[in-house]
Amino acid sequence: MSAEPRAGRAPLWRDRAFGTYWIAQTLSAAGNAFAYLAVPLLVLEVTGSVAQMGLLTAVAGVASVIAGVFGGVLVDRYDRRRLMIVADLVRMVLFGLVPIVWLVSPQVxxxxxxxxxxxxxxxxxxxxxxxxxxxxVDADRITEANGRLQATFAATAVLGPLLAGVVSARFGPAVAIAVNAASFALSAVGLRLIRLRTAQPADTAPMARERPLVEFLAGARFLWRQPVLRALTVLLSVFIFLTYGFTDVLIYHVTHDLGGTEGTVGIVLGLAALGTVAGALLVAPLRRRRGFGATWIGAHTLCGFAVAGVGVATTVPTVTALTAVYLCCLSVGGICSMSLRQEITPDHLLGRVTSAFWSTHYALGPAGAAILTWAAGRYGVPAVALVAGVGCLLVAVGGVFTPIRRARAPNRRPPHRDSGGPRPWARSAAEAPHGGGVGTPGT
Known part of the structure; x- marks a missing residue:
């Protein structure tokens, strides 16, 4: 369990750097909430095929895995803030192309x-x-900071799908994607205003650079040699295989089986996202009181029941409620595992450890999405959801028989603050490129 927060400090929301970062991330999440609904609807509108939706999800997933192999190396070598700005600008331009092309002719x-x-x-x-x-933030506030970020993301996920559903129904899904593109521009501007702290001396161990693959493998070795992180990586890789295509299946279930419209899908996803808000607000006190293991295992147990229940639900309100439970528990489990990795991993390895975890974690996701959506179209949503739900329960049971059950985070000294307070346009030592070398790195 992480250390208790220290008294005598200003509330986290009054921290200028974190607050600016919080706003920038919220803007990015708001746009993602539009794309979350608009992209599948765009494919369904043109092709009418849930399998095509799953194939697109799978292709995007493969790209994520490939990028994850080198993403951690780049993050540990270069200015992290600038990399985030570049990523925002790339997505702004490319998503902006979609509505422009759709004005002429839809091109899947x-x-x-x-x-x-x-x-x-x-x-x-x-x-x-x-x-x-x-x-x-200080080390003992990592879980709180992640919880606040995720709670805000979830709040945007409530309004995002609702608004995306209205916009898609009124103007078409392509216009909703244009909103997504604009949000990345605003996020990039916000990120220009923050400055990161320097890391603790114990966490900064500059070494000679190696080849990118060698540096990535250094992160993978740390991940694999740490018993709790190894168990989390294996179990969550199975979990992502079972659930990566869940949103596509849910949209298909609401529109095809329950007779819902684009607006209905937006309402379902928007209201269900309240579960993510609840999970993000509950995770810090739950982890403090129950510990990491019980919180993580319990969350994934409830995920399994919720996924199975969605398949047999015959009304839109029931599907909405079960999806909210699923998203709540997904939020709790995800924030727990992400916070533990941040607490355990040395700063100079954190990018590569995160990269190695996500690359491994998502490796099975694209195949899972393709199989899940194909099976839903062929055998029906109830059968597919039941199998996926049982699989999620087995993941939770697996956690009981691994070091996850007894996991505790180490106590760390908080990173020191730079003198003079935040200087928005300056570049901190933590952002500066540094050598890679041996070491390693996870949500």
Whole structure:
């Protein structure tokens, strides 16, 4: 369990650097919430095929995995904030192309070009974003900071799908994707205003640079040699295989089986996202009181029941409620595992450890999405959801028989603050490129 927060400090929301970062991340998440609904609807509108939706998800997933192999090396070598800005600008331009092309004629092939590149940029962004939290707050506030970030993301996920559903129904899904593109521009501006702290001397161990693959493998070795992180990586890789295509299946279930419209899908995903808000707010006190193991295992147990229940649900309100439970528990489990990795991993390895975890974690996701959506179209959503739900329960049971059950985070001294307070346009030592070498690195 992480250390208790120290008294006498200003509330986290009053921290200028974290607050600016918080706003920038919220803007990015708001756009993602639009794309979350608009991209599948765009494919369904043109092709009418859930299998095509799954194939696009799978292709984007493969790009994420490939980007993850090198993303951690880049994050540990170069300015993390600048990498995030570049990733935002790339996604702004590419997503902006979609509505422009759709004005002339719908071209599904363009999505198979744009989405993988944006997914790769998104992976780089997420690896950098995880490492940035470590350089923004004290070590004993990492879980709280992650919880606040995820709660805000979830709040945007409530309004995002609702608004995306309305926009898609009124103007078409392509316009909703244009909103997504604009959000990345705003996020990039916000990121220009922050400055990261320097890392602790014990966490900064500059070494001669190696080949990118060698540096990535250094992160993978750390991940594999740490018993709790190894167990989390294996079990969560199975979990992502079972659930990576869940959103596509859910949208298909609501529109095909329950007769819902695009607006209905937006309402379901928007209201269900309240579960993510609840999970993000509950995770810190749950972890303090119950410990990492019980919190993580319990969350994934409830995920399994919720996924199975969605398949047999015959009304939209029931599907919404079960999806909210699923997202709540997904939020709790994800924040727990991400926070533990940030606490355990030395700063100079955090990018590569995060990269190695996500590359491994998501490796089975694309295949899972393709199989899940194909099976849903062929055998029906109830059968597929039941199998996936049982698989999630087995993942939770697996946690009981691994070091996850007894996992505790080490106590760390908080990273020191730079004198003079935040200087928005300056470049901190933590952001400066440094050597890689041997070492290693996870959500």
């Amino acid at each position: 092939w363009l999505l198979f070009v744009v989405l993988p590149i944006c997914a790769a940029a998104g992976m780089l962004f997420q690896v950098a974003a995880v490492t940035a939290v470590r350089n923004l």
